[in-house]
Amino acid sequence: MDTAQEQASRQPFNIMVIGQAGRLQYEAVLFAASLRHGSAGFPGRLFVATPQPGPAWDRDPSIQSAEVLDVLNDLGAEILPFANHAFGQSYPYGNKIEALLALPENEPFVFFDTDTLLTGDIMSVPFDFRKPGASLRREGTWPKPTLYGPGYAAIWKSLYDRFGLDFETSLDPDQPDEFWGRYLYFNAGFFFGACPRRFGERYLEYALSIRDSPPAELDCQSLDPWLDQITLPLVIHSFGGGRDALPDGLLDGSISCHYRLFPLLYARESDHVIEVLHAIAAPNRIKKVLKSHEPIKRMVYQGRGAKVRALFDRDNLPRREQAIRNRIKSAGLWMR
Known part of the structure; x- marks a missing residue:
């Protein structure tokens, strides 16, 4: 059953x-x-x-x-x-x-x-x-607690209280107090x-x-x-x-890829993602439309994406996204 x-x-x-x-x-x-x-x-x-x-x-x-x-x-x-x-x-x-x-x-x-x-x-x-x-x-992009407070817990609890929600049951007990992931x-x-x-x-x-x-x-x-x-x-x-x-x-794994920008896609995503992108972009009726968008035209159809990909080892990527962006920009390959 x-x-x-x-x-x-x-x-x-x-x-x-x-x-x-x-x-x-x-x-x-x-x-x-x-x-x-x-x-x-x-x-x-x-x-x-x-x-x-x-x-x-x-x-x-x-x-x-x-x-x-x-x-x-x-x-x-x-x-x-x-x-x-x-x-x-x-x-x-x-x-x-x-x-x-x-x-x-x-x-x-x-x-x-x-x-x-x-x-x-x-x-x-x-x-x-x-x-x-x-x-x-x-990532822990919000909030950004200040030196003198309030901290993560007080900021988030104020929002749960605003809407009558149970704050305690939203917490991850495996994470320490005042760590954003809690x-x-x-x-x-x-x-x-x-x-x-x-x-x-x-x-x-x-x-x-x-x-x-x-x-x-x-x-x-x-x-x-x-x-x-x-x-x-x-x-x-x-x-x-x-x-x-x-x-x-x-999702965000084998079934979907949130790539955000095409240079980042080529820099850090798997070979399978690249294969899917090129397969779906290949039919002429789709290519005719997508070539009107400069980043897709240059990255996908004119090979700039392959040049970006060659700059990185997917098994040893920089830990911070900004470092990835900077390397692509230094090579003159950045587009958005």
Whole structure:
């Protein structure tokens, strides 16, 4: 007999990425192509959520390229327009929050940052949408406690208290006090849940409360660009999720790669990721569109990526990302 988790993992779900004019529209094409390449049996819907012009934007952020829209349609992606009421030009990371409100209600969802490739079958991931989770591929980027305090515990507890959440059950008891990893913190590169409307409404409520009226403990802390990642663990904890929502090694592992920038992809990702990238970028209908984006044109199609890759030993990479960036820049190969 199937376990409840095995049944939940086979539950159909939708996927959402953000697409808009500029870099993200080309990354959306690659994401959609990678989904079709590695997950031919995916039964859900792929939404490319696109912000619409309005007072929150200085210029039209929507995808206007007919060629890009045609390729996305050919790859089975659905364009999902949404409006920005709370964020927009001033904080584009808020797109992932407001776009959730446009997804079909009561249908499980997985959000991915657009600069992600699916490198395996997404249906092999045992999602239990009753217990949401998010990416643990992160560093201790927030908060940055000051010399005279408050410390990690006081800062995070002030946020849990703000929303009536149990702080103690969010802690990792295997980590020491005042070490950033003891406190629930995610990279917002992917997250999932049972209903995008409920998740999005709570995400928006919490984010606006923190932005507009932060607790006193946050006085010396920067909220930009960290607001989405500050809020995400609170939302996930409020729905009964946490850091153990998925087995290790699948998302941000064998099934997905959050590459962020193409020079970093070539510098540090596996041979398999490179093989997937080149396979999905090869068809002429996709190549014609992607060559309009200079970093993809030069990195993927003109061989600059191979030159970046030759600078590094994947088994002995510099520990700090800045060192990787500096080496690529010194070689005159950096692009973003």
